[in-house]
Amino acid sequence: KNEVEQSPQNLTAQEEEFITINCSYSVGISALHWLQQHPGGGIVSLFMLSSGKKKHGRLIATINIQEKHSSLHITASHPSDSAVYICAVSKYGGSQGNLIFGKGTKLSVKP
Amino acid sequence: NAGVTQTPKFRILKIGQSMTLQCTQDMNHNYMYWYRQDPGMGLKLIYYSVGAGITDKGEVPNGYNVSRSTTEDFPLRLELAAPSQTSVYFCASTLNFLGTDTQYFGPGTRLTVL
Numbered sequence: 001k002n003e004v005e006q007s008p009q010n011l012t013a014q015e016e017e018f019i020t021i022n023c024s025y026s027v028g029i030s031a032l033h034w035l036q037q038h039p040g041g042g043i044v045s046l047f048m049l050s051s052g053k054k055k056h057g058r059l060i061a062t063i064n065i066q067e068k069h070s071s072l073h074i075t076a077s078h079p080s081d082s083a084v085y086i087c088a089v090s091k092y093g094g095s096q097g098n099l100i101f102g103k104g105t106k107l108s109v110k111p
Numbered sequence: 112n113a114g115v116t117q118t119p120k121f122r123i124l125k126i127g128q129s130m131t132l133q134c135t136q137d138m139n140h141n142y143m144y145w146y147r148q149d150p151g152m153g154l155k156l157i158y159y160s161v162g163a164g165i166t167d168k169g170e171v172p173n174g175y176n177v178s179r180s181t182t183e184d185f186p187l188r189l190e191l192a193a194p195s196q197t198s199v200y201f202c203a204s205t206l207n208f209l210g211t212d213t214q215y216f217g218p219g220t221r222l223t224v225l
Binding site for chain 2: 002004030031033035041042043044045048050086088089090091094095096097098099100101102103104
């Protein structure tokens with residue numbers, strides 16, 4: 001079983017819809033990361049969080065440490081949000097600093 | 112700052128050929144990583160380095176080698192290319208070992224082995 005699971009795998013939405021992507025993990029973590037990978041392939045960091053909630057523009061990330069679950073929300077979605085969204089975690093007690101990745105959620109926002 | 116740069120962007124190799132994927136970062140990060148991304152799979156760690164002169168294996172190191180002679184550079188070497196190494200390779204760097212700092216990724220190298 002993967003240590004980081006995302007759902008859904010694929011998501012198609014209409015412009016302006018509210019979108020939620022979920023991430024569950026099975027290990028103790030020091031932080032959870034949400035990343036965005038655009039069709040061109042580059043990967044950028046959106047959020048890093050270890051508790052609570054963070055907001056940046058139309059994107060909101062939440063985490064529930066007790067339930068080992070995080071969500072990424074996109075409000076008023078736009079075609080430019082079409083990308084693969086990747087959840088990744090840093091294992092607690094690790095000394096390498098590397099991330100363990102989910103398989104990603106492919107989002108397509110239609111105009 | 113250029114961040115993390117990788118070359119080349121694309122490469123086609125024949126089975127048995129060798130090549131080096133280059134990675135450079137200008138953020139003075141000690142921690143650097145090579146990941147590979149296969150279709151439908153999460154990124155997997157190939158090798159990592161915690162500083163100049165120090166490297167170690169990740170989850171999928173077979174068929175690869177690395178070196179880290181400077182803080183800035185972390186090249187990945189494929190000695191005898193095999194079709195199973197067809198993938199997209201990402202180099203990344205970060206500031207601390209706890210994983211509580213942003214990871215910065217290079218643009219990726221798409222490698223095909225025929």
